[in-house]
Each structure stands twice: as structure tokens, then as C-alpha cells.
Amino acid sequence: MQSFIDNKTLSDIRFAVVDTETTGLSGTNDYVLQLGVVISRSDGTIEEQYETFVRRFFWKPGRLGAYKVHGIKRSHLRRGISPEEMVGTLKKYLRDTIFVAHNAKFDIGFLNGEAARLKTEIKYNGPLDTLKMSRALDPKRVNSHKLKDVTTRYGVVVTRPHDALADALGTALVLPHLLRAHNITTIEQLAAHFGA
Secondary structure, three states: OOHHHOOOOHHHOOEEEEEEEEOOOOOOOOOEEEEEEEEEOOOOOEEEEEEEEEOOOOOOHHHOOHHHHHOOOHHHHHOOEOHHHHHHHHHHHHOOOEEEEOOHHHHHHHHHHHHHHOOOOOOOOOOEEHHHHHHHOOOOOOOOOOHHHHHHHOOOOOOOOOOHHHHHHHHHHHHHHHHHHOOOOOHHHHHOOEOO
16 A cells, blocks of 8 residues: 555545546547646545646647537647646656545546656555445446536536546546545545546
């Protein structure tokens, strides 16, 4: 287990809840366009929020299906930061936090793709996947486990679906409900749910 969580209680732990909006579905061939990070606690307290667009000079939104999902335009990306700055900033947020995402494998794949292009690595403590946690509560898949449906089920309002910060915030607000539903009250119980 990560040394930063040794001798801590669940309420001491900080979560870095992350969401990305991308140019497509392949973490190897597509790129991150927007990053949202919410630092939260197990009780739902939000400590910090961060969002940025990532400068991409090749992005032609009209030609790619991803644009229909998130609506990110070139004008958004012009005011963004470089991929290097995005990865560096993310690394700072991930220090001494547990990485959380809804469908963590997707976001980690894209973030690792960005890091690989920069010849660096990103360290993820955890990770904790709220999609997997939601599905574990519904093994017969009676319900949908898309983020919009999970947030609705727990009474969480996401104001701008498919916006990285709004989705990260929605995930952060759903996390305490999922922790309670799984009866997670200790670090050891939390660690049993790690994995993307």
C-alpha cells in the first residue's frame, strides 16, 4: 500500500477525482483536449477544483465525432496550456492523493498516452473506479452505470455533461454515496476496491 496512507484514517485521505475530454476513443492515437481535477474527501467535501483545455493546433472539431459529445472548439483550445504543462500539473495533483475516475481505465489510458509522448510517466495511487464500484452494486446490470445515470440515482446534478470539470465534480459528489453503499469505512476496505 502507498506509504502516504499509512497510519491514516479514511477521513484523512484526499482524492484526486479526474475526468478528461478527448479527440476520440483510443488512448494511443487520440489526445486529451480538456482536463478536470477535483480534490475531495470521503465525506464529499470539495477542497479544490482545476480545469484546463490543452492546446492542440491540429484539432478540427467538425470532422470528428468526439465534438458531438463534448462540443470543444478551437477557440477553447487556443486558451489552453501545452501538453507538458497539463501532465506536470496533473502530477502535482496526484501526489499524496488517491486517483479516482468514472471508467478509470479510459482516463488513465489517455493520460498515459500523453505522458508517453512526452517520455515521462504518471504515478496513480489507487486507482479507484466509480464505474466499477457502481456495477459491483448491480451485478445483473439492471441499471445503467453511465455517469449521468449514476449521478441521477444519487441525486447529484451535473450541470454540463461531457465537460471535464463538471464530470469530475459529479464523480466526486457520487463517491461518498458509493463508499457508503459498499460499507467502506477503513483504508483497508478502500484498498480492496483499487484497480482500473
